[in-house]
Amino acid sequence: MRVALFVTCVNDALYPATGVATVRLLERLGVTVDFPAAQTCCGQPQFNTGYRAETAPLVRRTVRAFEGYEYVVTPSGSCAAMLRRHYGQFGPEAAELGPRTYELTEFLVDVLGVTDVGAYYPHRVTYHPSCHGLRLLGLGDRPRRLLEAVKGLELVELPGAEECCGFGGTFAVKNPDVSAAMGTDKVRNALASWAGVLCGADNSCLMHLGGTMSRMGVLPRLRPVHLAEILASTEEEPLT
Known part of the structure; x- marks a missing residue:
């Protein structure tokens, strides 16, 4: 391979x-x-x-x-x-x-046919499905199945999960006020879940949401973390 x-x-x-x-x-x-x-x-x-x-x-x-x-x-x-x-x-x-x-x-x-990748991540996590993965690739429940198999991780629902975070690449540049408002809504929903980590599979969205968290003053109570970093973390070698 x-x-x-x-x-x-x-x-x-x-x-x-x-x-x-x-x-x-x-x-x-x-x-x-x-x-x-x-x-x-x-x-x-x-x-x-x-x-x-x-x-x-x-x-x-x-x-x-x-x-x-x-x-x-x-x-x-x-x-x-x-x-x-x-x-x-x-x-x-x-x-x-x-x-x-x-x-x-x-x-x-x-x-590879795996959902349990041997990860360990003792945090309360909520998952944001980015638009491209959700709508263009049809990732479905694959990310959630992987997160659900992580030892120590508590996965909680994100209200309005399927709503866009507002980044949208050049959309954020051309429509900054709308983009910022959408990002604020997403972060507020994540805060309502009482998660400490907002997980995503696309760092462009997490960059936008991380900036929003910073402006809202909610870091480090809530922080953005890419799914790969959670799945790579183990008890022997924690990453984040």
Whole structure:
């Protein structure tokens, strides 16, 4: 099994611990993970803003970077959705990458066939399903099944879980007031759950929500944590 990590530019630049946690988790499950150094942005910001010509070189570079790998795994639903749902518009070689691309929870549950990954995380956690994972990838209950199997973790319901957090990539830039209001609603709902951790599978959403938490003054009572970091944590090697 040839597996490549697509860490994504957001994680590489701002949340490298998520990439480290993903590799640590997969290696614990017996997977050998490569990291193609040529990878860069998948082109999603440009594509979503309408700059298709500017997206094409990034698509070609990404396709070359992951050529020959049986599986491409990413801890980002939005980037996985870009490769799977939109790369087909850039030619047959780009279209071929989509079916080989898996968001992390899909890979764990559908390919490796595991939900109990041997994690230990003694915290009260609520889960926010990001829009791309929920609506474009159809992740369904995969993330929850993985969280429910974590030793010591208490999973509680998030009111209004399926509502957007307000980030939406360039939406947050073009509509800052609406975006901020949506983020505030999401954080208030998380606070109402009495969880100490707001978990998500996409750091772009968690970045937005973490900033909202900071402005609301609720850190560290409530903090954002990526799902990969929870699943990689064990009694012997706690991460967060």
